[in-house]
Amino acid sequence: MRGMTLIVKTTAGFLIGFVVLFGFYVVLTGHISPGGGFAGGVVLAAGLVLVILAFGADTVKKRLGHNLAVVWESLGAIGFLAVATLGFAAGSFFSQFLPLNEGFKLFTGGAMPLSNIAIGIKVGAGLFGAFLMLAVFRASEARVRKGKGGQR
Amino acid sequence: MAEVMVPLYSILAFMLIAAIIAVETRDLLSSVLCLGAVGFGLALVDLVLKAPDLALTQVVVEIFAVVLLIRMVVARQDMTEENVADTPHVALVGAMLLVIVIACFISFQALVPFARPLMRMGGAYLEHGQTLTGASNLVTAVLLNFRGYDTLGEATVILAAVVGCYALLRTRGLKSDAGNDADS
């Protein structure tokens, strides 16, 4: 799939910044307002999916490579597990090891913002990677179908 | 009580109708779009029932799922479904479902009534949540602190699904020449 028209590409390029910004906002403020790592991660993934839809899967894969998505996904998972395991070292699994800082500010909630960031990265990279793989697979399938019986 | 019941019943009825249309329409694309309507109905229910976190997540997840399904349906040859199950099979399934629904109708009267939850576990989280965790969004406090272990499991489910997707999207399962195991 080669992507859509110039109008779509321009609009998508304009929108993607806002979508990603909103994703980060949702991830970072998860502990004081609605949202959190999951919602924010899915927003991030949706923004990247917009890029795939507008510019075509092959282009995106060439520029980014889906291996990058797996690495980020695993890093996010390891990060979250690390936050949990640091708690394990500090007392019991998942116990808090950072000061709580009463109040409604960004830096409250102990290790919760850290967990949120790790989850956001993980979910965003994971869903983006899965969608990219699917889109690339679809593209290669279409090529095979067009060149009937073409050996791969 | 009444002011929440009217929108709640109408949204639930809307979801039900949208679901039936999604199941019964023969055109697959319309069917997927109706499914999106069901999901957005759930987001509205979340808003009415004071669950903004859920509404936000539900909307973005629904968008993602519908985009995924549209991508899957569009540009593949058969857009409409042709075959349906035979009548006795449908009748059997219908009868079983009727039994389930009637059983639930009778026994759900023994549930703790709607809008009067016990809130034993939840009440304790509400009362001590902010002092114990420092988060003012108590859903996040439950999700990442009191029940953070569940969230670890959930993150693991996504990882498992993504790894599963990668595994299933390999072009070949077995190596073409089984004798050669140079780069495994």
Added chain:
Amino acid sequence: MTAHGFLPYVLCVLLFAVGIYAIAVKKNLVKIIIGVVILETSVNAFLVLLGYRVPESGDAVAPIITPALNGQAFLQRSVDPVPQALILTAIVIGLSVVALMVVMAVRLYEKYGTFDLTKIRKLRG
């Protein structure tokens, strides 16, 4: 007890039944995926109903403490946060399952060129 106490629950069970019906009767991969999504939606709706409450005085509020509303007043009006946390988990699990199903359906389409189960199923049942 009035009918309002359990009718919303029964509506969710009806939605559940529609999902099961789609899975059991329809012979198309896309319809089966749709059935599974409806099933998940209905269970999530059931869970979110469990957490809502109408307080003795005033309106219900979301379980987010704000400087304007905290302490006892908040405690008496907030809805239950636990089912909401459960549904957040369940939604994401549902999304992963749907993604996996879509991948399988796409693979099956590539093998057979159709979503129609009667043409796909070599296996019985």
Added chain:
Amino acid sequence: MEWPVARLLPLLVIIPLAGAFLTPVAALLKAGRFCAVIALATTAVLLALSAATFAGPPVAVAWIGGWVGTSDPGSVTGIAMVCDGFTRLMLMIVSVVAFFATLFSMSYMRRYERVGLYYALILLMIAGMNGVILSGDLFNIYVFLEVAAVASYGLVGYGVESEELEASFKYLVLSAIASAFILLGIGVVYNLTGTLNLAQVAGAVRTLGENNALWVATGLFIAGFGLKAAMVPFHAWLPDAHPSAPAPVSAMLSGVLIKATGVYVLARLVFNVLGATGASGTLLITLGMASMLVGVLLAVEQWDLKRLLAYHSISQMGYVVLALGIGVEAHVKGAYAVAALAVFGGLFHMMNHALFKSLLFLCSGSVVYGTGTRDLHKLGGMGVKMPLTSMCTRIASLSISGVPPFNGFFSKLIITIAVVWAGHPILGLLTVLVSFVTLLSFTKVQRYVIHGSVPKRLSEVRESPVLMGISLAALAVMCLGAGLLLPVYKGTILDPARDALLNGLGYVTSVFGG
């Protein structure tokens, strides 16, 4: 000095998770061998850890996040990890089968593309099962159930041929229905008791008494976990899914997954959480008997080796559920000696089934590895060509058919005695009959695989590599040992498991103490 077992419990989940998170990265660095080593090391550590849990107090509880709950559900309660006798038995079963299946995979999986993903999924499945077994929280059980299930969907379709994808899709759909049932049941229980902690639920159920909605919850759980355990009206997916997976995965699925995510949770909920009732006992007996009969009758006509084994899994799990159902019934009636014997027989048979069924699936994998086919018509004479595999197949076949010196005989004997003692002589006769038909069916396997003349196209077949041989031999020895050494290990492994189940709603005091 008291061994701090409670501190160790989270490690049983953390370690496989860490391994699973690392393997995709290792796979990207083109280090497939390294993935296998990570997986093997992880399972070895898990084996050691689950052995270490036996050194602790009878019931060890770890509260995650340090939110220690009390028997009052209105206190701030975190998620608990509970390790009692039943948990230890299951942990041991899972760890043993997982270790040998992984060892077997190191040779077997070499011919597959991109094995790094395979090991990641295997580790995720193990983490999911350990999570389910250790969990003391209803929703947490659901989450880890999904971890194990989602990982197994990818594994069943790992060969990405059309047949495997179909089986995987069918398995996924039915499993998703099961999960929906379970989640609905969890919702009902949360509504009725206001808590999710199993022990607190048990305490609340005690005060709740008769309640229609609780019946619906029990029904939903039996349907959901019955689907996961492939009990008979819900068995349609198993004979497709289990044979389609690569052999070590089939061994894991049949050997431990249907037990850890199906029968274990069902037994835990029925006995310890929702309370044993006469109706749930009758339901379990009916399900168990139907699975036993239908499974074995369908197995007789199979000519696909792995499919035949899969149908026998349904039948053998029928024995376990039947025994547990008899246990529930006798427990409600107050016949505690009968209940103890029946539950003991059920748990013993569950352990034995894990050993011999994983051995059988690994043997079939070894046969497929050597010959490339699993059609009984096309096989023959493996007794000459693959002596070790044939020997192990023989031992496992005799075990599953209940022939005396092997473990299957003792557990089936105990179950039959318990069934007759509980006043069901006809059911007792049926268990013996089903065992006889199983023997017939496995005589067919021996006749067509081990004996007979070697077909011409299989004349080049050689014995499988040494790593596969080691895991086969070790499991075969354990099959023999589990039967003969029963009096030696009974007191440490099986008796505490039985007592934990029969404790009933006393679960709440054993978790919170006092």
